[in-house]
Amino acid sequence: MPTDYDIYKPEWIDEDKKKDTAFASFVMTGISESNDALRLSQQATVAAKPPKMTVEDYVAGVLEGDRMKLSRAITMVESNAPKHFAMAQDIVQQLLPHTGKAVRIGITGVPGAGKSTIIEALGCLLCQQGHKVAVLAVDPSSSVTGGAILGDKTRMEQLSREKNAFIRPSPAGGTLGGVSRKSRETMLLCEAAGYDVILVETVGVGQSETTVRSMVDFFLVVVLTGAGDDLQGVKKGVIELADAILVNKADGDNKTKALVTRADYEQILHYLRPATEGWTTKAYTCSAYTGEGIPEIWDVAMEYINQMKGTGQLESRRQQQNLTWVREMTDDYFRNLIYKNPAIAQPREAIENRVLDGSLAPTKALSEIVAVIESSLKL
Numbered sequence: 001m002p003t004d005y006d007i008y009k010p011e012w013i014d015e016d017k018k019k020d021t022a023f024a025s026f027v028m029t030g031i032s033e034s035n036d037a038l039r040l041s042q043q044a045t046v047a048a049k050p051p052k053m054t055v056e057d058y059v060a061g062v063l064e065g066d067r068m069k070l071s072r073a074i075t076m077v078e079s080n081a082p083k084h085f086a087m088a089q090d091i092v093q094q095l096l097p098h099t100g101k102a103v104r105i106g107i108t109g110v111p112g113a114g115k116s117t118i119i120e121a122l123g124c125l126l127c128q129q130g131h132k133v134a135v136l137a138v139d140p141s142s143s144v145t146g147g148a149i150l151g152d153k154t155r156m157e158q159l160s161r162e163k164n165a166f167i168r169p170s171p172a173g174g175t176l177g178g179v180s181r182k183s184r185e186t187m188l189l190c191e192a193a194g195y196d197v198i199l200v201e202t203v204g205v206g207q208s209e210t211t212v213r214s215m216v217d218f219f220l221v222v223v224l225t226g227a228g229d230d231l232q233g234v235k236k237g238v239i240e241l242a243d244a245i246l247v248n249k250a251d252g253d254n255k256t257k258a259l260v261t262r263a264d265y266e267q268i269l270h271y272l273r274p275a276t277e278g279w280t281t282k283a284y285t286c287s288a289y290t291g292e293g294i295p296e297i298w299d300v301a302m303e304y305i306n307q308m309k310g311t312g313q314l315e316s317r318r319q320q321q322n323l324t325w326v327r328e329m330t331d332d333y334f335r336n337l338i339y340k341n342p343a344i345a346q347p348r349e350a351i352e353n354r355v356l357d358g359s360l361a362p363t364k365a366l367s368e369i370v371a372v373i374e375s376s377l378k379l
């Protein structure tokens with residue numbers, strides 16, 4: 001009898017990997033009838049060893065909105081195996097004409113701010129309104145912390161029961177570059193499968209906010225009520241990326257404090273250049289628990305999208321984002337080419353050691369490293 005883990009285990013995971021180390025995080029399966037049906041069909045597939053799917057099978061499956069085939073296509077995109085990479089690129093390329101229709105929203109904030117709970121509340125609301133909602137996570141730390149920072153293992157239980165919701169945890173991709181490529185492609189696959197709202201959760205530490213900002217239309221920064229002046233360590237840089245600030249947990253005794261915090265943020269925003277030209281970034285309050293303020297934040301996002309569509313900014317920003325993406329991938333390619341190549345890495349380390357012990361000047365070291373690169377790449 002196959003376990004859940006066997007069913008969801010992608011083929012690129014090491015056979016001997018234990019459940020808890022193989023994935024960045026897990027999503028709970030709901031207990032609705034449709035999920036039972038899905039489980040049975042998955043068990044049947046496991047038992048029968050599914051026939052190998054071609055690029056055409058994947059493309060047709062995704063376009064039909066088939067969740068199993070969408071999941072398998074994403075697994076292909078997330079795979080680190082070179083043979084999967086080529087196939088994944090063909091799938092994405094063929095699906096490209098069917099992408100771009102969704103509203104793309106990024107949600108960041110410090111761990112514990114309530115991002116996942118907000119996504120669950122917003123996601124359920126949107127599903128009730130007839131939207132199809134895909135939830136993705138970008139967590140470059142997940143391969144180190146085991147997903148502890150986004151920690152979605154037990155969250156979004158209600159949303160995962162919605163038949164119009166699709167939740168995909170962060171790929172355990174290692175570098176931010178790797179995770180972001182995978183997440184962007186996953187987003188495109190979800191759009192091709194008919195999801196018209198994409199919610200991307202990321203953690204507000206490190207560089208991942210900037211990365212997610214560069215793959216979404218609307219960027220929401222979730223904050224908590226501040227204790228004093230420092231506004232609990234939210235970096236100014238993150239606020240500058242925001243199209244809206246959302247002070248969460250405005251419920252119970254905390255409600256008044258939340259309103260004060262909102263006003264504090266309004267003050268700060270007053271002095272900052274807005275993240276999007278022509279749009280005034282404002283601060284709002286909500287409670288993901290009571291649902292108060294959740295429909296309103298969706299209205300703000302819609303107002304923003306409509307304005308951006310009207311001025312042509314949405315389209316031009318997305319084009320610019322594609323260009324950024326290509327450049328990031330090019331940078332990654334060169335970094336790998338140079339730093340993963342042992343013929344370069346070893347002499348480089350020796351040169352660097354001479355810099356460390358003070359026997360070689362940094363600029364001289366550069367010319368030596370360049371010489372090594374040029375000779376081993378035959379430039």
Ligand SMILES: Nc1nc2c(ncn2[C@@H]2O[C@H](COP(=O)(O)OP(=O)(O)O)[C@@H](O)[C@H]2O)c(=O)[nH]1
Pocket residue numbers: 109110111112113114115116117118149150155248249250251286287288289290
């Ligand atoms: N009182 C209150 N607690 C909340 C609210 N939203 C989230 N929480 C709690 O805050 C904690 C962190 O929430 P989570 O969504 O996991 O935060 P994330 O790390 O930003 O994704 C959890 O214990 C939630 O139950 C809210 O609106 N009000």
Ligand SMILES: [Mg+2]
Pocket residue numbers: 115116117149150151152201
């Ligand atoms: Mg979370």
